[in-house]
Structures are given as structure tokens and as C-alpha cells.
Amino acid sequence: MSATVVTITSGKGGVGKTTTTANLGAALAALGKKVVAIDTDIGLRNLDVVMGLENRIVFDLINVIEGTCRLRQALIRDKRLEGLYLIPAAQSRDKNAITPGDLVDLVNQLRNDFDFILIDSPAGIEQGFKNAIAPADRVLIVTTPEMSAIRDADRIIGLLEAYEKNPPELIINRIRPEMVKRGQMLHTEDVTDVLAIKLIGVIPDEQSIIVSTNQGRPLVMQNGSTAGQAFRNIALRLIGRDIPFINMEDNGSLLGYFSRIWGGLGQSKAAVQPQVFEL
Amino acid sequence: MNLFTQLFGRSKVKSKDVAKDRLLAVLVRDRINLSSKEMEQVKADIIEVISRYIEVDKDGADIALTKAWRQNLLIAHIPIISAIQN
Numbered sequence: 001m002s003a004t005v006v007t008i009t010s011g012k013g014g015v016g017k018t019t020t021t022a023n024l025g026a027a028l029a030a031l032g033k034k035v036v037a038i039d040t041d042i043g044l045r046n047l048d049v050v051m052g053l054e055n056r057i058v059f060d061l062i063n064v065i066e067g068t069c070r071l072r073q074a075l076i077r078d079k080r081l082e083g084l085y086l087i088p089a090a091q092s093r094d095k096n097a098i099t100p101g102d103l104v105d106l107v108n109q110l111r112n113d114f115d116f117i118l119i120d121s122p123a124g125i126e127q128g129f130k131n132a133i134a135p136a137d138r139v140l141i142v143t144t145p146e147m148s149a150i151r152d153a154d155r156i157i158g159l160l161e162a163y164e165k166n167p168p169e170l171i172i173n174r175i176r177p178e179m180v181k182r183g184q185m186l187h188t189e190d191v192t193d194v195l196a197i198k199l200i201g202v203i204p205d206e207q208s209i210i211v212s213t214n215q216g217r218p219l220v221m222q223n224g225s226t227a228g229q230a231f232r233n234i235a236l237r238l239i240g241r242d243i244p245f246i247n248m249e250d251n252g253s254l255l256g257y258f259s260r261i262w263g264g265l266g267q268s269k270a271a272v273q274p275q276v277f278e279l
Numbered sequence: 280m281n282l283f284t285q286l287f288g289r290s291k292v293k294s295k296d297v298a299k300d301r302l303l304a305v306l307v308r309d310r311i312n313l314s315s316k317e318m319e320q321v322k323a324d325i326i327e328v329i330s331r332y333i334e335v336d337k338d339g340a341d342i343a344l345t346k347a348w349r350q351n352l353l354i355a356h357i358p359i360i361s362a363i364q365n
Binding site for chain 2: 146147150151154155158180182183184185186187190193194196
């Protein structure tokens with residue numbers, strides 16, 4: 001087993017890095033992969049809460065790095081989903097407490113025991129971000145279809161080029177199909193035209209996401225939301241499957257998506273080919 | 280409407296198109312890092328050089344930074360009055 005290390009970053013805060021990390025982790029575990037998610041947002045930890053594991057924290061990332069505990073003592077196993085683990089951030093220190101080298105060393109100790117190591121990066125471009133991208137084999141940039149987020153994502157792309165990392169891939173979060181239809185929100189294609197990097201996922205803005213973080217249950221543990229399916233699709237693409245992007249024309253309903261497959265048996269081409277909101 | 284929109288024409292402008300144009304311009308500006316004063320100087324220099332060969336409408340001339348076809352571009356919009364004969 002040799003892990004792929006994936007860092008999820010964005011530049012802009014609040015666009016959905018942590019939610020994405022939690023849901024990707026759960027989706028990969030549901031596919032049978034062994035996954036550890038690491039929260040590197042020291043001082044402002046949130047991955048534990050989004051994953052619903054906040055009551056299980058005994059040791060954190062800083063404890064491991066400083067040698068206060070053994071690595072496996074800081075690994076929180078998610079009891080609901082086989083193969084999913086978390087290393088939480090420390091809450092009482094700040095991002096300068098660790099260096100990029102510290103995180104590279106930690107990740108190297110985990111590489112042989114996991115299929116995927118997901119690193120939840122803090123917002124910004126300072127020490128926390130530099131720590132988070134240091135061990136990355138792949139970098140996923142999360143953005144929303146709005147001015148500030150896209151501008152910050154472009155800055156991150158520039159920095160990753162300067163750090164000579166592999167080309168990053170894009171996740172566009174919080175798409176609102178009705179607004180896109182009315183020309184009030186950038187289309188997926190507009191965002192990829194502007195940022196010019198490869199798209200790996202599009203996630204609709206859904207109430208189900210807030211409900212899932214309220215409950216601490218990643219969406220992929222439940223059925224029936226388009227956002228959950230979108231996260232599952234990103235996980236599948238991460239393991240190399242070529243999955244067409246969801247057509248969100250029907251107000252993001254999964255029913256609409258399926259009706260195109262079953263209702264148009266003679267038109268299977270329509271179901272498989274990405275359509276208006278395509279990607 | 281900015282220079283780029285004027286060049287390529289838009290009959291009805293939706294807010295997302297405005298957003299896209301603005302992003303294309305601001306992203307290039309973020310990467311280039313020239314002040315407005317320096318941009319004015321670039322514009323003046325370009326007009327001066329072209330004027331040696333072709334008569335141009337200096338007041339109607341403008342330059343803009345934007346991103347198109349996945350490239351960062353400086354676009355000069357220089358109306359020509361006539362070619363200067365030797």
C-alpha cells in the first residue's frame with residue numbers, strides 16, 4: 001500500500017475545503033479505500049466537527065509532531081465507516097507551530113498504511129498553506145463561482161507553479177443552476193476558462209450540506225442528495241474512473257438525472273454526454 | 280464596458296459576463312503588477328512608436344490587460360487615421 005497524498009486548498013476562506021475533505025474522505029472509504037484525513041488548520045480546527053468526531057479527540061497533530069504521543073494514538077477511527085481515520089488539528093496553538101518539513105515527515109510515516117492521505121489546508125497563503133502543500137502528490141483547489149474566490153484561487157495556482165507542484169485540479173462548489181440559467185452566476189465553463197486548470201468536480205449549493213454538518217454526518221453516508229453524488233464522483237475520479245459530470249439543469253435533482261437515464265433508453269447518448277451545465 | 284467588451288461586442292450584458300470580463304482583467308493585473316502610472320507610460324510609449332509608421336488617433340487609443348484563450352495578454356486598441364508615406 002502506498003498512499004496518494006491529496007491536499008485540499010483554496011486561498012479564500014469559507015468556500016468548502018473542510019466539507020470537501022470530510023466528504024471525500026468518507027466517499028473514498030465507502031469505496032473500500034483506507035483513508036486518513038489530517039486537519040492542518042491549527043488554532044481554527046473544524047474537520048473534526050464536520051466529520052462528527054469532535055468528542056473523540058485525545059491527541060492532535062501537534063502532539064504527534066512534538067512527540068507527546070505516538071502517531072497511532074492520534075489516529076481517530078470513524079466507527080461508522082470502515083477505513084476512515086482523522087488526525088485533528090490542535091486548537092490552542094497557531095500555524096507557526098509546525099513546519100512544512102514536520103508535515104512531510106509525518107505523512108511519510110503514514111504512506112505505507114493508507115491508500116489516501118487527505119490534507120485539509122487552512123485558508124490563506126502563509127505558513128499553514130505552505131505546510132499543507134509540502135507533502136502533496138496532488139492538489140485540489142476549491143472555489144465558488146464568485147469574484148473573490150476565483151481571484152484567490154488564481155493566486156494559489158500561481159504559488160503552486162512557483163513551488164513546482166504538479167498542476168492542481170479544480171472543484172467548483174456552491175453552483176446554483178437557477179442563477180446560472182439566468183446569467184447571474186458564472187457557468188462552470190466560465191470558471192474553467194478563467195482559471196485554466198483541469199476540473200475534477202462540481203458541487204451544487206444544497207441545504208443538505210448544512211444539515212450534514214449540523215449532524216456531523218458526511219453526505220456520502222446518506223442517500224438522495226446531488227451534492228453527495230457529486231462528492232462520490234470526485235472520489236471515483238481520484239481513483240482513476242472517468243465519470244461524466246452531473247447534469248444540474250433539473251434544479252439539481254437526482255431524480256432529474258436518473259430520469260434521463262431510464263426515461264431515454266433509446267437516447268442513452270443524452271445520459272452519458274455532459275449537457276448544458278457541463279463540465 | 281471595458282476595452283475587451285468593446286472590441287468583441289456584446290448586445291445584452293448579463294452580470295455573469297461582467298464578472299467574467301472583470302476577472303480576466305484583474306487576474307492578469309494581479310500577476311503583472313504594474314501601477315496605473317506605469318500602464319499609462321506603456322500606453323504612451325506604444326502610441327509613440329506606432330506613430331512613427333502610421334498616423335493614429337491618439338485620443339482614441341487605449342490598452343488593456345486581459346486573459347483570453349488561456350493566455351495573459353496586453354491588447355492595444357489603436358485607431359488608424361492613415362499610413363505615413365515615405
